[in-house]
Amino acid sequence: MAQSRTLVGIAAVVVLAVGLGIGIVFGHYVTAPAAAGEEVPSTGESTAPKSYQDAVKEPDSGIAQRIINGIDPDKIRENLIYLTSKSHVAGSPVSLEQAEWVRDSWMDQGLDKAEVVSYNVLLSYPPVIDDADQNRIELLTSSGGTVEFTTQLREPPLDPDTDTPMEDPDILAPFNAYSASGEIEGDLVYVNYGRVEDFQDLERVLNIDVSGKICIARYAKLYRGDKAANAERAGCIGMILYSDPSDYAVPGAAVYPDGIYLPGTGTQRGSLMIGIGDPLTLGYPAIDSAYRLPIVNATLPKIPVHPIGYNDAAQFLSIMGGDETTEDWAGNLTGVVFRYGPGFNAANQNKKVAMKIYTENRMADGYNTIGTIRGSVEPDRYVIIGNHRDAWGYGAIDPSSGTACLMEISRVLGSLIKDGWRPRRTIMFGSWGAEEHGIIGSNEWVEEYAQKLGARAVSYLNLDIAVSGTYVVEIAGTPNLYSTIYKAAMKIPDPNPEGSRQTVYDTWKERDLKGNTKDGHPHIGTLGSGSDYAPFLQILGISAIDLTYTYDQNGIPISGYPMYHSVYETFKLVDRYYDPGFKYHRAMTQLVAEIARNLAESIILPMDVAVYAEYVKEYYENLREGSYGQRLIREGISFDDMQAAVNKLTEAANAFQLRVEEADKTDVLQVRMLNDQMHMFERAFIDVQGLPDRPFVRHIVFAPSSRDSYASDKFPGIVDSMFDIDNNPDPEKWELVKKQLSIAIFTIQSASSILLEVA
Numbered sequence: 001m002a003q004s005r006t007l008v009g010i011a012a013v014v015v016l017a018v019g020l021g022i023g024i025v026f027g028h029y030v031t032a033p034a035a036a037g038e039e040v041p042s043t044g045e046s047t048a049p050k051s052y053q054d055a056v057k058e059p060d061s062g063i064a065q066r067i068i069n070g071i072d073p074d075k076i077r078e079n080l081i082y083l084t085s086k087s088h089v090a091g092s093p094v095s096l097e098q099a100e101w102v103r104d105s106w107m108d109q110g111l112d113k114a115e116v117v118s119y120n121v122l123l124s125y126p127p128v129i130d131d132a133d134q135n136r137i138e139l140l141t142s143s144g145g146t147v148e149f150t151t152q153l154r155e156p157p158l159d160p161d162t163d164t165p166m167e168d169p170d171i172l173a174p175f176n177a178y179s180a181s182g183e184i185e186g187d188l189v190y191v192n193y194g195r196v197e198d199f200q201d202l203e204r205v206l207n208i209d210v211s212g213k214i215c216i217a218r219y220a221k222l223y224r225g226d227k228a229a230n231a232e233r234a235g236c237i238g239m240i241l242y243s244d245p246s247d248y249a250v251p252g253a254a255v256y257p258d259g260i261y262l263p264g265t266g267t268q269r270g271s272l273m274i275g276i277g278d279p280l281t282l283g284y285p286a287i288d289s290a291y292r293l294p295i296v297n298a299t300l301p302k303i304p305v306h307p308i309g310y311n312d313a314a315q316f317l318s319i320m321g322g323d324e325t326t327e328d329w330a331g332n333l334t335g336v337v338f339r340y341g342p343g344f345n346a347a348n349q350n351k352k353v354a355m356k357i358y359t360e361n362r363m364a365d366g367y368n369t370i371g372t373i374r375g376s377v378e379p380d381r382y383v384i385i386g387n388h389r390d391a392w393g394y395g396a397i398d399p400s401s402g403t404a405c406l407m408e409i410s411r412v413l414g415s416l417i418k419d420g421w422r423p424r425r426t427i428m429f430g431s432w433g434a435e436e437h438g439i440i441g442s443n444e445w446v447e448e449y450a451q452k453l454g455a456r457a458v459s460y461l462n463l464d465i466a467v468s469g470t471y472v473v474e475i476a477g478t479p480n481l482y483s484t485i486y487k488a489a490m491k492i493p494d495p496n497p498e499g500s501r502q503t504v505y506d507t508w509k510e511r512d513l514k515g516n517t518k519d520g521h522p523h524i525g526t527l528g529s530g531s532d533y534a535p536f537l538q539i540l541g542i543s544a545i546d547l548t549y550t551y552d553q554n555g556i557p558i559s560g561y562p563m564y565h566s567v568y569e570t571f572k573l574v575d576r577y578y579d580p581g582f583k584y585h586r587a588m589t590q591l592v593a594e595i596a597r598n599l600a601e602s603i604i605l606p607m608d609v610a611v612y613a614e615y616v617k618e619y620y621e622n623l624r625e626g627s628y629g630q631r632l633i634r635e636g637i638s639f640d641d642m643q644a645a646v647n648k649l650t651e652a653a654n655a656f657q658l659r660v661e662e663a664d665k666t667d668v669l670q671v672r673m674l675n676d677q678m679h680m681f682e683r684a685f686i687d688v689q690g691l692p693d694r695p696f697v698r699h700i701v702f703a704p705s706s707r708d709s710y711a712s713d714k715f716p717g718i719v720d721s722m723f724d725i726d727n728n729p730d731p732e733k734w735e736l737v738k739k740q741l742s743i744a745i746f747t748i749q750s751a752s753s754i755l756l757e758v759a
Helices: 002-026 050-056 063-070 073-083 093-109 196-205 224-234 310-317 400-418 440-448 450-456 479-491 504-511 533-540 571-578 583-601 609-625 627-634 640-662 668-685 716-727 733-755
Strands: 113-125 136-140 147-150 182-186 188-190 214-218 238-242 305-308 352-357 360-373 378-388 425-432 457-462 472-477 493-498 501-503 544-550 702-704 712-714
Touching: 050 668, 063 400, 063 583, 073 400, 073 571, 073 583, 093 113, 093 360, 093 400, 093 425, 113 440, 136 305, 136 310, 182 214, 196 224, 214 224, 214 310, 224 238, 224 305, 238 310, 238 352, 305 310, 305 352, 360 400, 360 440, 378 400, 378 440, 378 450, 378 583, 378 668, 400 425, 400 583, 425 440, 425 583, 440 450, 440 533, 450 457, 450 533, 457 533, 457 583, 457 668, 472 479, 472 504, 479 501, 479 504, 479 544, 479 583, 479 609, 479 668, 493 504, 493 583, 501 504, 533 544, 533 702, 544 583, 609 627, 609 640, 609 668, 609 712, 627 716, 640 668, 640 733, 668 733, 702 716, 712 716, 716 733
Parallel strands: 188 214, 214 238, 238 305, 378 425, 378 457, 457 544
Antiparallel strands: 113 360, 136 147, 136 352, 182 352, 360 425, 472 544, 493 501, 702 712
């Protein structure tokens, strides 16, 4: 009898629970909309459970302004002082110290959870200071002869008030991560920027054979790892990289420490890795149980590569032999007439160049710190804000300007949590480690939690370099987030308002670097690689944004902020020259915080798939009408099916957007269904097999270029296969083009099906 009564009691509870669930689902409470003509009895207060009330409640209209007003530039400045107090290269004790500081700060700020997550990965380092052998380039009197000149081993201090002594144990000597080690010597040949077309010109136009030579190239124009790969494919036995004043200094302008431009001793460190993530656990996270390739089997450069300053570069380039280069190949070194080589001029014809490189690849821990603010209604939907923390030195701009802003976003949101506010969706913060070596920390985390993130992540907002100039914002992202970006920028006060330029949006529109779009909005670029948004977008298809404040790229003829990855990238550089008062850091922090708030708080996600479809159509038309498209047509390859797929996507996206506009926000299941379709839409552009020869680059609409990892290609599978034909006109390669075209068509059709009304 006792058992029977227990079963009856359980049954009653189950019936009650089911009844409550049905009531929530169908909204049969006095607060739900009544049928036409039906009166709703009023009891003076809602009888709906709090979970339902929260689900249909519009966000507090005052929270956005509280967040914007709460951002404190002095707090950002304090963060940057701490973050740049020591060099914090990935895998170092200081890197762990700062990861733990982030964790402890987040807990103090009021986040619900914060933890340090480490991955044991293959990193790369130069010899330590007291090693007898240091990486260097030498000028020899002859083959095997005496050393006539040696490049600087370290960057000397130039400003006693701001620069660290050369013996600082935390500062790494200039090097290129993952360079092959070894001692080689040979003739020198100048290869301009080391692009594919530069090597082709040397071989096909100038009849210069670079095989067996050491080449020297300018930084800029493309990712350094692609330069090294091009040199290796061309047969070079080593490569020297230097930052030419034509790319990193304006003629007549003051160089550091008297200004922002690169001095002759400044040297750009950086990784040579092609692809992203730990090179020993490709496709899988570097957790304890992971299978790791033997280090000798890792796909890494096979030739020594080393960076030098332009003062040292002039010592070699000033005595080059061979013909004088064309004007577009000539750099801007005082007293240097640029020549191709190979080898040196008649007065120095017996001299050789020696590279002595002792860079070591070894296992070390990369440290991520993950913080969480749990959502009140949809805790299983994540809006993620991230920034990498590791730097090649003090990293005052890259990445610590971004980290300083990230920590201020978390502080302000944490203070609101303490006051009782909570976002609808979960907001997560990622402070990534080992990005500089090859976007490793974020990639390993994405790989480890791929299933969860694939199902739950709404978007990823990346704040790497927050401020490298104060002229205008520069933003790249997936097109479904464009409208949200514009709306946020319209809310943020311009740091230096003037006339009609009162908001960040106003100045962005007036000073747009690429020219306004056809609808009058400022240009937003597409995402390639080069920062932590890459694994989110390219592996899982999570919509993403990357934001920065930058200089006037149309008016200032440089290729990037001048002190990039050098020892002179200090707090004082930012505080003295870039952003005194930290007004632009504040504006960037406000902008990212407002975008995140909107994504985390809106009942219906502010993601416009119709805008996305418009851009897919534009990308398609540009492909079809461009040189590659016209060649496809001449080969008898039709675009009819792709046109039909694009039309279908446009139709489905417009119909979906209409349903969003007409949606009943009190119908919690309809809202959830629409939101799920929106956040899964980006996933549809992922091909699990990846692009040709790039299995972990999977986005079919846009992806990093196979020729320059920092750039972005539209329909990259087609573009990559056409580029291969340009370099090797094998008729069988047209089959790969046809395959990639069919994959693009199928993928667009799949994206359309995601948006169809659920039957």
